[in-house]
Amino acid sequence: MNNNGNRKESIHMSADVILTHFNQLFCPNDLGHPLYGKEMAEAKILSDAYIAIKDGKILAVGTGQPDSGLIDDHTEVKSCEGKVATPGLIDCHTHLVYGGSREHEFAKKLAGVSYLDILAQGGGILSTVRATREASFDNLYDKSKRLLDYMLRHGVTTVEAKSGYGLDWETEKRQLDVVAALDRDHEIDLVSTFMAAHAIPTEYKGRSQEYLDLIIEQMLPKVKEDNLAEFCDIFCEKGVFTADESRYLLSKAKEMGFKLRIHADEIESIGGVDVAAELESTSAEHLMVITDEGIQKLAKAKVIGNLLPATTFSLMEDTYAPARKMLDAGMAITLTTDSNPGSCPTANLQFAMHLGCFMMRLTPVEILNAVTINAAYSVDRAKTIGSFDVGKQADITIYDAPNLDYLFYFFATNLVTDVYKNGKKVI
Ligand code: NIG
Ligand code: FE
Numbered sequence: 001m002n003n004n005g006n007r008k009e010s011i012h013m014s015a016d017v018i019l020t021h022f023n024q025l026f027c028p029n030d031l032g033h034p035l036y037g038k039e040m041a042e043a044k045i046l047s048d049a050y051i052a053i054k055d056g057k058i059l060a061v062g063t064g065q066p067d068s069g070l071i072d073d074h075t076e077v078k079s080c081e082g083k084v085a086t087p088g089l090i091d092c093h094t095h096l097v098y099g100g101s102r103e104h105e106f107a108k109k110l111a112g113v114s115y116l117d118i119l120a121q122g123g124g125i126l127s128t129v130r131a132t133r134e135a136s137f138d139n140l141y142d143k144s145k146r147l148l149d150y151m152l153r154h155g156v157t158t159v160e161a162k163s164g165y166g167l168d169w170e171t172e173k174r175q176l177d178v179v180a181a182l183d184r185d186h187e188i189d190l191v192s193t194f195m196a197a198h199a200i201p202t203e204y205k206g207r208s209q210e211y212l213d214l215i216i217e218q219m220l221p222k223v224k225e226d227n228l229a230e231f232c233d234i235f236c237e238k239g240v241f242t243a244d245e246s247r248y249l250l251s252k253a254k255e256m257g258f259k260l261r262i263h264a265d266e267i268e269s270i271g272g273v274d275v276a277a278e279l280e281s282t283s284a285e286h287l288m289v290i291t292d293e294g295i296q297k298l299a300k301a302k303v304i305g306n307l308l309p310a311t312t313f314s315l316m317e318d319t320y321a322p323a324r325k326m327l328d329a330g331m332a333i334t335l336t337t338d339s340n341p342g343s344c345p346t347a348n349l350q351f352a353m354h355l356g357c358f359m360m361r362l363t364p365v366e367i368l369n370a371v372t373i374n375a376a377y378s379v380d381r382a383k384t385i386g387s388f389d390v391g392k393q394a395d396i397t398i399y400d401a402p403n404l405d406y407l408f409y410f411f412a413t414n415l416v417t418d419v420y421k422n423g424k425k426v427i
Helices: 007-012 037-041 103-110 115-120 125-134 137-153 169-185 208-225 243-255 272-278 292-301 309-314 323-328 349-358 364-370 373-378
Strands: 017-027 044-054 057-063 076-079 084-087 089-091 156-162 189-197 231-234 259-264 283-286 304-307 333-335 396-399 416-421
Touching: 017 396, 037 323, 037 364, 089 349, 089 373, 103 115, 125 169, 137 156, 137 169, 137 416, 156 373, 169 189, 169 208, 189 208, 189 243, 208 243, 231 243, 243 259, 243 272, 259 272, 272 283, 272 292, 292 323, 304 323, 304 373, 309 349, 323 333, 333 349, 333 364, 333 373, 349 364, 364 373
Parallel strands: 017 076, 017 084, 089 156, 156 189, 189 231, 231 259, 259 283, 283 304, 304 333
Antiparallel strands: 017 044, 044 057, 084 396, 396 416
């Protein structure tokens, strides 16, 4: 377009594509920081709206008939009447890459055996570790690609993906390599998190400190050197890693330049929240059983709460994270799937959004902010995604719905009709 000699085009910045006449367009505010507390209740909602795209980026957003300067002979104009759109959804906490599956544990779960008991019996995460160690790169790649395909169809355009089913360097590296390869090959952008501290490997049973030293001395330096992950995460939970162990690993990871996350207060409250606040972790994950005091600490330390209600649902618990209390305390929150083979086998972020509405009493605006702009901050990509600000990537999710409330009112149905990634229609 720019090298065909038509200078006028670039001077007037006509669009490559204009999507017009959306019934409603959800435009989150990017205030330069995650939306905290009451800020999450605010957004610009445009009616009869258009989005102009140029070179894969947002060129303009407005209402009514697009400015004639935005359109020339090459511009594709497409009416989206009867539809609504949001920035591409961001799933900011997944365990995307793993071998096998765990439906063989489903009967136990239905019979009431707890998640931590299954893990203590050598099942759960450890069963997936065995399957992942046996899986080839190609097998892991194909399985994860299929999950990403599902996610894209549900409107997701960016995904955070953790390792943590290897618990040895060879397999952890294979998982990280799969993430890097899929980031290159798949329409969805991936953000990589290193989570070798997901469980204590059987061969280190009773020697968790030695395992943590192995991670710190042998694995983290290699992850850093080859730039295989941006974040480091740990499962701080009764029977897994203690708060002191989490502090030990994460403070070393922070010194090495990793950004931090921590699975905290998922099943038992054992101090992970304090570690998140002390180390100014980017996010704390789950927070299903967080105390009021813990909420105050995270609010003060500006740690984002990544909430995973589909996990609460799948664990058949009633301990949904107290999202409303978190907003009252001024916290920033996101909603995310936790997509994994055990505690949350789903690829549907919309399901987590619906639970956010029905079980956590979040409003549609709060939920849409949670999965767009706040999730962008949670994966440290807010400069390029998460809102429709001019110059950001044209990642757009379009739904067959007359208005934004309808996305929540009409639940458990995928209303996504089109997805644009970097300005290109991919669904
Ligand atoms: O976030 N809690 C730890 N990790 C995952 C579950 C992983 C699994 O069960 O395979 C979670 O719930
Ligand atoms: Fe998780």
